[in-house]
Amino acid sequence: MTRTRAEQRxxxxxxxxxxxxRLFAGRGYAAVGLAEIVREAGVTKGALYHHFDGKAALFRAVLEEVQQEVGARVAAEADAEPDPWDQLKAGCAAFVRAAAHPDVQRIMLIDGPAVLGWNEWRAMDEAASARHLAEALTALAGSGTITARPVAPLTRLLSGAMNEAVLWLAQSEAGPGDLDDTLAALSGLLEGLRVRT
Amino acid sequence: MTRTRAEQRxxxxxxxxxxxxRLFAGRGYAAVGLAEIVREAGVTKGALYHHFDGKAALFRAVLEEVQQEVGARVAAEADAEPDPWDQLKAGCAAFVRAAAHPDVQRIMLIDGPAVLGWNEWRAMDEAASARHLAEALTALAGSGTITARPVAPLTRLLSGAMNEAVLWLAQSEAGPGDLDDTLAALSGLLEGLRVRT
DNA sequence: CATTTCACATACCAACGGTATGTCAAGGTA
DNA sequence: TACCTTGACATACCGTTGGTATGTGAAATG
Structure with missing residues (x-):
């Protein structure tokens, strides 16, 4: 079982x-040391610094992986709906459910902005999942279903609303009823955007 | 000019x-060392550890101060309005404007949850400013102005929406037009909650 | 005025992120 | 096959950091 260098790398x-x-999600970025990471990975710090520029760069790679998974789930569940309005609602619900995993939250919503800075974090969030939200809102605004003159502020408002809701759900002591209540409240917010016929 | 001990303390x-x-707001919690803080304060680390349990405890005291200032501004501008609905809108607008100060953002919205943990951060946020939002929404739901069966999820959604909007405004390259657009979009969200007559 | 208290200052430590250098097998070349 | 180069790490080390243990001198106390 000899391995080529590319495979090994x-x-x-x-x-x-x-x-x-796993470690960042469990105890947070600041509480995890490089020594523990390389020990559990079975390598040394030399290997880590050969692959990444430092601790923050490793975290960035981790965050990219998490963001891609969430974005893929949002896109998949949204694209399953034919109607643009249902796509928006399905995508939002999918995001809330996907981000409900405890692993995702600390990395993506708590440590992400603090470690990488809000600018970089927002760029990654935009590329992974918020882009779908912006596209859905743009389509609905174009067809006159909702009234959003500039769509960017509304995108940020809704994105922030969902991010906070996910964190609230994670720490909520109550059962799954809170998830339903949150999705209902979110749905109410979205419904309020529709132009009245 | 002799000082009593309580005054000195x-x-x-x-x-x-x-x-x-000032330092946390300027460069972020992680990038500021205790040595720099005590040097600029004209004391030593012994003094800092005599007053606070550590770096995080000093940050907690800073965050409490910031939260109280923001909460006071929100309450003041909201209470100036007689109508409950206007109170909600004025309070939201006041929060966005108050949190627009760059000093406030990094401490209150970026580092706060990461340093103290989301639970403790949320408790402080609730006590300072989100409480006013919850009270306003509860009053409006009680009078039938809006339909919010459980008011807690909606409170978190709107709070998160405003937090994210503030961060977006701070990093936005464009001028004050974005502030108006954001307040307009937020107003649109709130208006969408009103029961249709 | 003796004693206690307390608000710090001083000196020190363990742990951390980061770096410089060494090592040895995989892959190319004659 | 013998040789050399590349690269994927391992080893050893350093400066800085947050945190602590102890010392000190002036204010409060009786």
Whole structure:
């Protein structure tokens, strides 16, 4: 079982990202040391610094992986709906459910902005999932279903609303009823945007 | 000019909070060292650890100060309106404007949840400003102006929406037009909650 | 005026992120 | 096959950081 160098390289990198993701999600970025990461990954700090520029760069790779997974789920569930309005609602619901995983929250919503800065975090969020929201709102505004002169502010408002709702759901002591209540309230907000016929 | 011990104590503490606030707001929690804080405050680390349990505790004191200022502005501008509906809109607009100060954002919205954890951050946010939002929404739901069966999820949605909007405004390259657009979009969201007559 | 208290200052430490250098097998070349 | 180069790490080390243990001198107390 001899491994080529490219295989070995990618395996080591994937291991570091996987271990980093698990530890960062569990105890937060600041509370996890590089020594623990490389120990659990079975490598040394030399390997980590060979693959990444530092601790923040490893976190960035982890966040990219998380964002892509969430974005893929949002896109998949939204594209399953034929009607643009249903696409918006399905995408929003999919985001809330996808981000409900505890692993996702701390990395994507808590540490992400603090570690990478809000600008970079927002660029990654935009590329992964918020873009779908902006596209859906633009389409609905174009067809006259909703009234949103500039669509960008509304996109940010709704994106922030969902982010906070996800964090609230995670720490809520109550059962799954809160998820339904949140999705209902979100649906109410979206319905309020429709032009009245 | 002899000072009593209580005076001296409070002055040192206020200086530490003021310096910490300025540095944390400028470069972020992680990038500021205790050595720089105590140097600019004209004291030593012994003084800091005599007043606070550590770096995070100093940050908590700073955040409390910021939250109280924002909450006070929101309450003042909201209470100036007689009509409950106008109170809600005025309070939301006041929050967006108050949090637009760059000092406030990094401390209150970026580093706050990451440093203290989302639970503690949310408790402080609730006590300072989100409480006013919850009260306003509860009053409007009670009078039948809006339809919000459980008011808690809607409160979190709107709070998160405003938090994110504030961050977006701060990093936006465009001029004050974005502020107006954001307030307009927020107003549109609120209007959509009103029951149709 | 003796004693206690307390608001700090000083000196120190362990742990952390980061870097410089060494090592050894995979892959190319004659 | 013998040789050399590349690269994917390992090893050893450093400066800085947050945190702590102890010392000190003036204010409060009786």
């Amino acid at each position: 990618e395996e080591t990198r994937r291991t570091l990202v996987a271990v980093g993701r | 409070e002055e040192t503490r206020r200086t530490l909070v003021a310096v910490g606030r």
